[in-house]
Amino acid sequence: MRASLVLALKDLRLLSRDRAAAFFTFVFPLAIALFFGYVFSGTTAEPMRVAAFVESASPAADTLVRALSEDGAFVLNRVESREDGERLVRSGTAAALVVVPASYAEGVDGMLTGAGPHLGLVVDPSRRAEGSMLVGKVHEVGFRTVFSSMADPAQFGRALDRMEASLKASDMSASDQFAIRAALGRARSMAAQSSKDAGAARASGASGASGMSGWKPVSVDVTELAMRPGIPANSFAISFTQGVAWALFGAVLAFGSGIAEERQRGTLVRLRVSPMSPNDILMGKALACFLTCMATEWLLVFFGIAFFHVAVSSWVAMAVVVAVTAFGFSGLMMLLAAGFRTEGGTQGAGRAVLLVLAMVGGGTVPLVFMPPFLRAASNVSPFKWAVMAAEGATWRNWGPDELWMPLVVLAAIGAVGLTAGTALVRRSI
Amino acid sequence: MIRVTELRKSFGSVRALDGVGFHAERGEVLGLLGPNGAGKSTALAICTGLIVPDSGSVQLGDAGAPRDPAARRLIGLAPQQIALYEDLTARENLVFLAKIHGVHDPVRRADELLDMVGLLPRARDRVRTYSGGMQRRLNLAAAIVHDPPVIMLDEPTAGVDPQSRSGILELVQRLAAEGRAVIYTTHYMEEAQRLCSRVAIVDHGRVLATGSVPELIAAHGGESVVTVDTPSGARITRTREPLREIERALAEGGATAVRIDQPDLETVFLALTGRRLRD
Numbered sequence: 286m287r288a289s290l291v292l293a294l295k296d297l298r299l300l301s302r303d304r305a306a307a308f309f310t311f312v313f314p315l316a317i318a319l320f321f322g323y324v325f326s327g328t329t330a331e332p333m334r335v336a337a338f339v340e341s342a343s344p345a346a347d348t349l350v351r352a353l354s355e356d357g358a359f360v361l362n363r364v365e366s367r368e369d370g371e372r373l374v375r376s377g378t379a380a381a382l383v384v385v386p387a388s389y390a391e392g393v394d395g396m397l398t399g400a401g402p403h404l405g406l407v408v409d410p411s412r413r414a415e416g417s418m419l420v421g422k423v424h425e426v427g428f429r430t431v432f433s434s435m436a437d438p439a440q441f442g443r444a445l446d447r448m449e450a451s452l453k454a455s456d457m458s459a460s461d462q463f464a465i466r467a468a469l470g471r472a473r474s475m476a477a478q479s480s481k482d483a484g485a486a487r488a489s490g491a492s493g494a495s496g497m498s499g500w501k502p503v504s505v506d507v508t509e510l511a512m513r514p515g516i517p518a519n520s521f522a523i524s525f526t527q528g529v530a531w532a533l534f535g536a537v538l539a540f541g542s543g544i545a546e547e548r549q550r551g552t553l554v555r556l557r558v559s560p561m562s563p564n565d566i567l568m569g570k571a572l573a574c575f576l577t578c579m580a581t582e583w584l585l586v587f588f589g590i591a592f593f594h595v596a597v598s599s600w601v602a603m604a605v606v607v608a609v610t611a612f613g614f615s616g617l618m619m620l621l622a623a624g625f626r627t628e629g630g631t632q633g634a635g636r637a638v639l640l641v642l643a644m645v646g647g648g649t650v651p652l653v654f655m656p657p658f659l660r661a662a663s664n665v666s667p668f669k670w671a672v673m674a675a676e677g678a679t680w681r682n683w684g685p686d687e688l689w690m691p692l693v694v695l696a697a698i699g700a701v702g703l704t705a706g707t708a709l710v711r712r713s714i
Numbered sequence: 715m716i717r718v719t720e721l722r723k724s725f726g727s728v729r730a731l732d733g734v735g736f737h738a739e740r741g742e743v744l745g746l747l748g749p750n751g752a753g754k755s756t757a758l759a760i761c762t763g764l765i766v767p768d769s770g771s772v773q774l775g776d777a778g779a780p781r782d783p784a785a786r787r788l789i790g791l792a793p794q795q796i797a798l799y800e801d802l803t804a805r806e807n808l809v810f811l812a813k814i815h816g817v818h819d820p821v822r823r824a825d826e827l828l829d830m831v832g833l834l835p836r837a838r839d840r841v842r843t844y845s846g847g848m849q850r851r852l853n854l855a856a857a858i859v860h861d862p863p864v865i866m867l868d869e870p871t872a873g874v875d876p877q878s879r880s881g882i883l884e885l886v887q888r889l890a891a892e893g894r895a896v897i898y899t900t901h902y903m904e905e906a907q908r909l910c911s912r913v914a915i916v917d918h919g920r921v922l923a924t925g926s927v928p929e930l931i932a933a934h935g936g937e938s939v940v941t942v943d944t945p946s947g948a949r950i951t952r953t954r955e956p957l958r959e960i961e962r963a964l965a966e967g968g969a970t971a972v973r974i975d976q977p978d979l980e981t982v983f984l985a986l987t988g989r990r991l992r993d
Contacts, residue, residue, distance in 0.1 A: 291813040295799070302801040302840075551797030555856065558762045558791045559814050560783040 288561045292569025293576060300539055300577065310535035311581055315588060318528030321651070322521035322593065333415055334360045336370035336379040343390030345402070350385065352426045359422070371407060374510050375681055377653035380415045382407040383423065394443050402427065406507045420505055427503030445469050521593035522680040523651045525585050529675045530648035530668040532581035533614045534639050540574035541621035542631035544710060549628055563711045567619070571703060574618040578611035582675070595679060602688060603678040610671045613695030616702020617667055623709035647672040670694040715740050715895040716864050721760055721770035723919075730756040731767070732919040738895040738912075740863065743886060745910030746899040747979060753919040754899035755794060758866050761897070762791045774864060787815070790862035794869045794899075796849045797856070800842035804833050804852050807841060808859055815860035827855040831885065847878025854882060858889065865889055866897045871905065883909055903979040913979065915986055922986045927979060934985045935977025943971040 300306055337353065339346050354361045362379060364370040370382035384405030392402030404423060408416030449469060452462055544567075547553035556566050586603065589595030597603045621639075625631040644650075645659070646668025655663065663669040674691040677683030716738050723731040731753045738744040746754045759765040761772050763780030777785040798807050805824050812820035828834040831851040841849060854870055867886065871879040886909055890896050900906055906913050907927050914924040923930055938956040942949045942963040953959045956974045963969045984990055 288814045288816075291810065295802070295810045298806070299799060299801055550799070551793050551795035552799060554764060554791065554793045554795075555797045555811065556814070557764055558786060558789060559811070560787050560816070561814055562783060 286565075286568075288559075289565050289569035289572055292556070292561070292566065293572035296540065296543060296570065296573035297576060300573075303539075306535070306539040310532065310539050310577060311584060313535060314528040314530075314532035314581060314585055317531045317648070318521065318525045318585060318589070320524075321527050321649075322524035332358060332360045333381075333419060334362065334379045335419065336362050336364050336373045336382040337385065338364050338367050338370045338382060339385040340387040341385050341389040345390045345393040346385045349389070349404075349427065352429060353383065353423075356422065356426060358418075367407075371510060374407060374409050375683070376687070377409070377676070377681065380409060380653075381419050383419075394447055402503050404503055404505050406505050407510050408507060409510055416507065416509075420507060423505050424503060427505070442473065445473055521589060522595050523653065523676070525589035525593065525595050526672050526675040526679060527647055527649075527651050528585050529582055529610070530643045530646055530672050532585055533578055533610070533668065533671055534643045534648070536574055536577040536581055537614050537618045537621060537639060538632065538635045540570060540577065541618045541635050542625075542628045543570050543573070544622045545626060545628040545631045548626065564707070567707050567710055570622065571615045571619055571707075575611045575615040578614050579607055582607045582610065586679075597679055598682040599678060602683070602685075605692065606674040606678040606688070609692045609695045609699070610674055612699035613667060613671065613697075613702070614699070616699035616706065618702070619706025619710065620702045621706075623706040623713070626713060642666040643668045645669070652676070667695065667698050670698075715775055716761065716897070717773045718757070718761060719771050719773075721757060721772070722768045723756055723760065723765065724768060730919050731760070731770075734770070734916070734919065734921050736897075736914045736921060736924060738864070738897050740893050740895050741890055742911040743890045743896040743898055743909050745906040745913040746897065746916050747901065747903065747906045747910075747913050747983070748899075748916035749901055752901075752916045754916055755868055756919075757916070758791070758868050758897065758899060761866060762786070762789050787860065788862055788864050790857040790860065790865045792854045792857035792865075792867045792870050794872060796853045798841045798849060798852060801840055803838050803840055804828060804844070805837040807852065808856060811856050811859045817860055823859060823861075827859060831855045832881065845878075847874040847881075850874045850878060850882060851885075854885060862894070864895045864897070868899050869901070870898070871900070871902065879905075903983075907979055915979075915983060917983075917987045923982070930979065930982045931977050934982045936981060936985060938977065939975040941973040941975070942969050943973075944968045945970065 300310065335353070337350055339350055350361070350363070353359055362373065364373065364382075367382070367384060370379070370384070373379040374382050382405075384407065386403060386405060389402050389404070404427060406416070406420060406423060408419065449466065452465060455462075457465075544553070547556065553566075557563070561569075586595070586597065586607075590597065621631060621635050625634055643666070645663050646666030647655070647663065648668055650659070652660065652663065652669065652672060670691040674688060674695060677688045677691065681687075718737065719735050721731045721734040722729075734753065734757050736744060736746070746757065748754050756765065760767045760770075761780060763782075763786055766781070772780055774780060774785045774788050777788055780786050780789060799810070802810065805821070805828065808824035808827055809820045812823050817823050825834060825837065828837050831854065833848060833852060833855070836844070836848070841852065844852065850870060850873075854867065857865060857867070870886070871882050874882065883905065886896055886898065890911075898905075898909060910927065912924060912926050913930060915922045915930070923934060925933065937952040937954050940951045940953060940956045940959040940963070942951070942960075945968060949963070951959050956976065960972050960974070963972060980990065
């Protein structure tokens with residue numbers, strides 16, 4: 286073990302002297318994180334994935350949900366419970382959760398009495414830009430649906446009935462009540478006429494202004510899904526975990542060719558003539574990669590915390606994530622090392638394969654912004670699980686029940702890679 | 715100290731070693747002399763445990779075979795290819811190797827060796843800045859960082875200038891004088907003649923003959939050629955006793971010049987293989 290550590294330290298020293306390798310391992314991931322952090326400070330042109338939990342079984346609620354579904358700005362996913370919706374938001378599958386409460390229909394009916402319909406919106410705090418856009422869109426869709434409800438004579442009639450009932454219950458003077466009832470009677474006539482006119486206009490294809498711009502008939506309560514402390518609220522939270530993919534890419538590439546380099550340089554002969562066993566040599570190589578993966582991940586985390594308000598939800602979780610990720614990618618490095626005998630072959634194939642995997646795994650397009658097909662395809666990329674685990678330990682605030690999946694995948698990659706890679710490399714050294 | 719018996723090794727259809735055997739004791743330099751491709755490096759690779767032979771054995775004193783890590787501690791190898799980390803300094807290279815061999819005070823040992831090979835003033839320079847000769851010397855120092863009793867040097871002077879070559883040969887003599895067994899492969903006849911207590915002539919994976927240089931010449935070199943120039947012309951005589959022939963020519967009188975062409979290892983090799991060493 287001591288010899289393996291000496292070998293690993295020698296490899297780290299060599300890495301520090303290879304400016305290009307050190308750049309791609311330590312500096313490039315930071316540059317990527319900063320670049321995408323600034324790029325994603327804006328919003329995305331992709332339709333926003335939104336979860337909807339509809340407690341209200343009413344035509345008004347159905348109208349609202351249908352309108353949201355048909356709006357090109359959203360991809361709506363109805364869920365069975367608020368918890369399901371929050372889980373989708375926390376996992377990044379949905380940008381926000383729209384909650385249509387049971388009282389929604391009552392609110393629409395009581396709009397003229399001052400109560401008005403009410404919607405809940407649960408947003409991911411790290412995606413505030415999308416959240417703000419969603420609030421605007423919900424107001425817009427709410428306005429349209431409520432206003433169209435009012436254009437329905439029956440719906441409007443019910444609203445007037447509720448208003449008259451509340452008038453009766455009030456202690457208003459008889460003369461005032463009479464005046465208001467007269468006004469409500471005229472309103473009923475106008476609504477009926479308006480309905481006829483609207484029908485005729487629809488038939489002729491004409492459109493007209495509502496004359497009610499600026500009115501917000503729907504109140505939206507926005508809740509940030511900040512149930513645990515330490516959630517960052519900017520795009521760097523995403524881009525720094527994205528940078529993890531490139532940090533790991535650099536580390537695996539730097540050490541994947543290590544054995545081929547030793548072979549070509551002739552130093553592998555020296556190591557093999559030494560009392561070190563082949564396992565000691567391979568362990569030293571894996572250890573160097575492991576330590577580098579850890580170092581570069583922590584560098585990203587600390588840099589993000591120090592300068593870009595990136596927050597770690599749990600230091601224990603982060604430590605576990607970093608260690609397991611480093612283990613997984615040490616295994617991946619060993620597989621790469623096993624595949625090729627020459628430095629050129631390892632570097633070339635490594636770049637070709639790892640680059641694609643890193644890109645698909647969230648290195649370029651963050652997982653949260655990926656279209657569904659790409660997100661599904663990204664499951665084959667070890668980088669996806671590393672990024673997901675890093676997100677889980679930072680802005681996603683995942684607990685053990687959510688972190689276990691990426692951690693198990695990474696640990697499996699590490700175990701398989703180290704076992705198979707070591708067996709294959711042993712045969713060639 | 716090291717005894718090699720009947721080594722056989724094939725790579726596919728190519729038979730690299732075909733029953734090679736030799737031994738080397740403490741304080742002696744055994745030369746493996748043969749052309750490129752004769753099987754010298756393969757023999758060394760087996761002796762150091764890098765390759766497993768198809769048959770035959772290597773015994774390192776009482777420690778066993780070189781596949782055993784404990785036995786490998788007894789061996790120092792300077793490979794033919796310069797096997798150093800170019801981006802480390804000379805001292806860092808030696809300290810690293812000393813550490814993986816478990817040397818007690820690696821820095822002190824590194825400096826001792828750097829001093830021995832004349833590189834101490836450049837100890838902090840990266841190896842990539844060294845000349846070929848300096849790298850060769852460091853390559854040799856790296857082989858003995860753990861002070862092994864058996865040293866295997868695979869063409870350690872390949873591609874170096876005469877001055878560095880001379881320095882390396884002196885160092886090898888010193889190592890043997892200090893009681894180490896040195897196995898030295900080369901295809902330079904002059905080096906073998908200068909350095910080696912005994913020489914094994916290797917060709918096509920076989921040891922054709924083993925012995926001291928005089929023994930080999932006596933056994934396989936044939937007769938010396940004595941040329942005596944006289945006013946009436948040159949007289950050429952082939953003899954195993956050239957001095958006696960010269961004495962006789964001088965006694966007869968009239969000799970204006972005498973030249974002796976003695977057989978050497980090249981002649982031995984030619985006699986044993988039918989071709990020259992560097993063909």
